[in-house]
Amino acid sequence: MSSVLISGASIAGPALAFWLRRHGFDVTVVEKSHALRGGGYPIDIRGTALGVVDRMGLLPRLREAHVDTRQITFLDADGGHVASIRPEAISGGDGSDLEVRRGDLAEILYDTVRDDVEFLFDNTIVTMNSHPGGVDVTFRSGLQRTYDHVIGADGLHSTVRALTFGPEEQFHRYLGYCFAGFTLPNHLGLQQEAVMWNEPGRAAALYAVASNESVHGFLSFTRAEAPFGAFRDPQAQRDLVASVFADDGWEVPGLVKAMHTADDLFFDTVSQIRMPRWSSGRVALVGDAAYAPSFLTGQGSSLALVGAYVLAGNMRDFGAYERTIRPFVEANQGLVDVGNAELFPGTAEALAARNAALRSRETMPAPAARPEHSALTLPEFELLSP
Numbered sequence: 001m002s003s004v005l006i007s008g009a010s011i012a013g014p015a016l017a018f019w020l021r022r023h024g025f026d027v028t029v030v031e032k033s034h035a036l037r038g039g040g041y042p043i044d045i046r047g048t049a050l051g052v053v054d055r056m057g058l059l060p061r062l063r064e065a066h067v068d069t070r071q072i073t074f075l076d077a078d079g080g081h082v083a084s085i086r087p088e089a090i091s092g093g094d095g096s097d098l099e100v101r102r103g104d105l106a107e108i109l110y111d112t113v114r115d116d117v118e119f120l121f122d123n124t125i126v127t128m129n130s131h132p133g134g135v136d137v138t139f140r141s142g143l144q145r146t147y148d149h150v151i152g153a154d155g156l157h158s159t160v161r162a163l164t165f166g167p168e169e170q171f172h173r174y175l176g177y178c179f180a181g182f183t184l185p186n187h188l189g190l191q192q193e194a195v196m197w198n199e200p201g202r203a204a205a206l207y208a209v210a211s212n213e214s215v216h217g218f219l220s221f222t223r224a225e226a227p228f229g230a231f232r233d234p235q236a237q238r239d240l241v242a243s244v245f246a247d248d249g250w251e252v253p254g255l256v257k258a259m260h261t262a263d264d265l266f267f268d269t270v271s272q273i274r275m276p277r278w279s280s281g282r283v284a285l286v287g288d289a290a291y292a293p294s295f296l297t298g299q300g301s302s303l304a305l306v307g308a309y310v311l312a313g314n315m316r317d318f319g320a321y322e323r324t325i326r327p328f329v330e331a332n333q334g335l336v337d338v339g340n341a342e343l344f345p346g347t348a349e350a351l352a353a354r355n356a357a358l359r360s361r362e363t364m365p366a367p368a369a370r371p372e373h374s375a376l377t378l379p380e381f382e383l384l385s386p
Contacts, residue, residue, distance in 0.1 A: 001026045004315070005137060005147040007125055008154035009036065011102070012287025012304035014109035016153055017117045018056060019312030022383040027117045028147070030139065032124040032154075036110055040102035040266075041181055041216045042067045042209055047373025048328070049302035050096060052309045055378075061108050065100040067209045072194045074358055079197065079250040083358035090342070090361075097369075101209055105301065125150075128163050130281045149315065150283045153308075156273060157231060158289035164280050168273075169228070175294055175336065177270035177344060178227065179220040180241045182262035184255065186215040197250045200348045204245070204252050217255050217262075219245060222346045226269045237267035270294050270341070272333055279318035286311050291329045296336040296343075299373065303329060306376060313381035328376035335372060 002025050006013045009031035017027045045053060045062065053059055072090070074082040087099075110119075120139070129136040134146045152160025157168060165171070188195070190208035197204045205218040221244045230236040238260055245252050259265060271294055278290040287304035294300070307325055314321035345351040 002148040002315075003028070003134075004149045004151060005030065005125075005135070005145075006151045006153050007158075007160045008152070008287075008289070009033075009110065009119065009121070010106055010153070010155065011109065011301050012289070012308050013151075013153035014106070014113050014117075015052075015056075015305050015308035016151060016286055016312055017113045018109065019309055020315070021113065021116050023312055023315065023381070024384055025315065027113075028120060028145075029117055030120040030123050030125060032122070032140075034122040036103070036106055038103035038107065040106075041207060041218070042069065042099050043102045043105065043301040044097055044099055044298045045105075045302055045305065046097040046298075047302060047369070048376045048378060049305040050098070051378050052305045053098075055309070056112065058108060058112065062098050062100055062105070065104045065108070067099045067101065068192060069099060069194060069207075069209075070192045072196060074355070075195065075197045075250065076355070077197070077199050077249070082355045083362050085358060085361050102301070125159055125163065128160070128283070130283060135282050148282065151311070152283070152285040152289040153287050153304075155288045156268065156271065156292045158285065160283065161273075161275075161285055161289050164283045164285075165275070171273050171275050172226065173272040173274050174226040175270045175272065175296065175341070176222055176224075176346070177220055177296075177341065178223050178240070179218065179268065179270060179295075180237065180259055181219075181266045182217050182259050182264055183214045184217045184258035184262065186213055187254075188215075188251075190215055196343070197252065198345065198351055198354075199248065200351050201344075201346045202245060202248065203344050204248070204250065204255055206251065206255075217258060219252075219255060219259065220270075220344055221245070222344070226271065230267070234265060234267070237265065241267070270296055274333070278322055284311065284318050284321070291333065293329070293333045294336060296341050297332055299332045299335070302373070303332060306378075309378065313379060324379060325376065331372040331375045335370065 004025050006029045020027050071084050073084040124140045127138040135150045136146050152158045194207040201222040203220045207216040273292040278285045286307045310325045311321045345354045
């Protein structure tokens with residue numbers, strides 16, 4: 001039985017593990033965190049990805065976990081009302097899309113494979129050496145093993161990608177924004193809704209997935225260059241965000257204060273990963289590690305799920321994996337460009353135009369789903385019986 005090591009236990013990793021087991025592979029997943037990372041802001045599953053989770057038998061559980069955000073309220077710099085609209089008025093769709101918390105999706109995927117897959121938590125890959133007989137791997141714990149294949153499903157700042165293809169900067173396409181996400185008390189009593197405040201180049205949001213005691217806080221801002229030096233320095237991240245929002249009103253001071261003490265701070269850039277190839281020898285990449293589209297597209301998790309399905313069916317031909325999914329990836333990455341995020345206008349003129357467009361959408365029907373979301377017809381693969 002061929003052995004595969006997957007780096008990363010978020011979305012792409014466990015999804016790939018599921019399909020690899022159905023193809024008869026022996027699978028190990030290594031994850032640097034000491035356990036699954038729960039919670040997290042809601043993510044979307046739509047288009048072609050709905051077909052993947054349906055084939056996995058996960059649609060009933062995901063429908064139970066569906067958040068069903070009812071409205072997004074936009075506010076001006078003084079906290080005044082601009083518009084309140086359904087999320088579909090921005091993203092489009094026919095009502096079939098699923099919205100679940102990232103941690104809920106990760107937990108459902110993990111529960112599906114935990115009895116058939118070896119998980120190594122609180123560990124990570126330190127070195128890899130590919131040779132005709134496999135890939136020799138040394139882990140942070142000192143463990144050494146040889147696998148037939150290694151797959152990087154370890155996100156935007158992938159270790160497997162760096163060890164195989166070189167520094168991230170050569171593939172990192174920065175889109176001009178940084179963001180920080182964290183949880184804080186739900187003192188406004190929000191329920192299944194989001195509230196977003198904007199100034200030119202800055203945005204603050206509170207996102208409630210239910211009538212819980214906590215909400216997801218979100219701070220985003222434009223910046224000319226990506227702060228690569230802050231990626232692994234939480235204090236530098238906090239200092240940067242605090243300096244950007246130091247003089248702002250509404251609920252922003254409370255958000256900044258909560259960020260300083262949050263134990264679940266997630267800071268990153270709004271970026272894409274664009275690579276000429278996603279495999280080298282016995283090593284391949286999937287999900288954000290290979291082709292992060294940025295959260296502005298709303299397609300990160302969907303690309304991860306689709307990519308995992310296609311890669312598992314082409315483990316003996318990585319070229320076929322790339323040929324099959326690359327047009328789908330490029331179409332979805334093309335949904336956004338540098339500095340043009342509709343929700344985060346960078347100038348006063350762009351903000352005024354955005355607000356006018358939002359007001360018009362309050363009374364207009366939701367736009368149709370984007371064709372890019374369903375631009376790939378899933379191939380059929382011969383699988384082992386479940």
